[in-house]
Amino acid sequence: MNETSKDQDKEAGENQTVISLEGVSFGYSPEHPILQNITLTIPQGQWVCLVGPNGCGKSTLVKLLNALLPKSAGEIVVCGQKLEEETIGYIRQSIGMVFQNPDNQFIGATVEEDILFGLEGLCLSHAEMESRLHSYTQRLGIDHLLAKHPGELSGGQKQRVAIASILAMEPGIVIFDEASSMLDEGSRDELMGILHDMRAEGKYTILMITHDADEILATDRVLALQGGGLVADVTPAELFLNAELLERCHLQEPYAWGLAHELQKRGIQIDVPASEKELIDTLWP
Numbered sequence: 198m199n200e201t202s203k204d205q206d207k208e209a210g211e212n213q214t215v216i217s218l219e220g221v222s223f224g225y226s227p228e229h230p231i232l233q234n235i236t237l238t239i240p241q242g243q244w245v246c247l248v249g250p251n252g253c254g255k256s257t258l259v260k261l262l263n264a265l266l267p268k269s270a271g272e273i274v275v276c277g278q279k280l281e282e283e284t285i286g287y288i289r290q291s292i293g294m295v296f297q298n299p300d301n302q303f304i305g306a307t308v309e310e311d312i313l314f315g316l317e318g319l320c321l322s323h324a325e326m327e328s329r330l331h332s333y334t335q336r337l338g339i340d341h342l343l344a345k346h347p348g349e350l351s352g353g354q355k356q357r358v359a360i361a362s363i364l365a366m367e368p369g370i371v372i373f374d375e376a377s378s379m380l381d382e383g384s385r386d387e388l389m390g391i392l393h394d395m396r397a398e399g400k401y402t403i404l405m406i407t408h409d410a411d412e413i414l415a416t417d418r419v420l421a422l423q424g425g426g427l428v429a430d431v432t433p434a435e436l437f438l439n440a441e442l443l444e445r446c447h448l449q450e451p452y453a454w455g456l457a458h459e460l461q462k463r464g465i466q467i468d469v470p471a472s473e474k475e476l477i478d479t480l481w482p
């Protein structure tokens with residue numbers, strides 16, 4: 198394949214819808230609907246974040262996508278397959294999920310066992326399993342930890358193992374449900390580095406639930422949930438310029454934005470930066 202047709206394929210792939218919800222509703226009990234009539238589409242390759250106040254149904258929504266919870270109404274299509282009894286297996290293979298607490302994600306007694314356990318369900322050859330084990334642990338910088346027991350790892354290392362286990366299964370969609378919230382600042386930065394690399398690779402669609410303004414700023418698109426419905430579908434910049442929406446979602450503006458606004462008030466001419474790094478690069482000279 199020549200470069201041009203590869204580029205065209207990549208472009209076509211990027212526009213393809215990989216998640217589609219049409220009129221989706223759900224309640225843990227019929228008297229208390231949590232999500233009502235949610236309609237949205239997400240194209241391949243996009244890094245989307247889902248925001249909203251505590252308890253608005255963000256985790257519930259992502260659990261509907263792979264039938265960890267059963268929708269009560271509407272239609273869900275993932276990677277071209279309508280979510281039904283017969284397609285649950287395929288859809289679960291297409292979506293990987295990384296949760297908040299890395300301790301709850303371990304199944305194996307060692308890092309190696311944990312990653313191989315996930316691969317065993319995929320009917321791969323022994324050689325392919327070994328190859329994926331080594332390639333993804335190297336990529337995430339945890340290949341020296343293969344023989345370690347989960348209890349011997351730091352929070353950040355555990356979260357890397359959880360991500361390696363998911364990526365080794367090669368899903369097209371990866372969901373991070375407040376995956377950084379229990380990590381220290383260094384491990385959070387490392388996690389964001391992994392997410393940036395994943396986006397640059399282009400083969401993943403990322404859906405991230407977060408309350409962190411700096412994390413939101415890194416994404417391509419923000420979906421805001423409130424009161425059971427989708428109340429905004431905006432860029433991160435549009436979100437942070439909308440004081441009313443920030444209030445409704447219980448979010449604050451990113452640190453770099455707050456600082457830039459304070460500097461502007463004091464007469465220093467400075468554009469609102471896209472990241473803390475951009476702010477530092479602007480101020481440094």
Ligand SMILES: Nc1ncnc2c1ncn2[C@@H]1O[C@H](COP(=O)(O)OP(=O)(O)OP(=O)(O)O)[C@@H](O)[C@H]1O
Nearest residue numbers: 225226231249250251252253254255256257258375
């Ligand atoms: N298993 C359950 N049974 C009954 N109610 C539940 C269950 N899980 C969640 N809920 C309720 O459903 C609502 C939505 O919960 P969910 O965890 O989806 O919210 P969230 O937006 O992800 O919240 P947070 O930002 O605090 O993580 C909440 O009111 C919660 O108490």
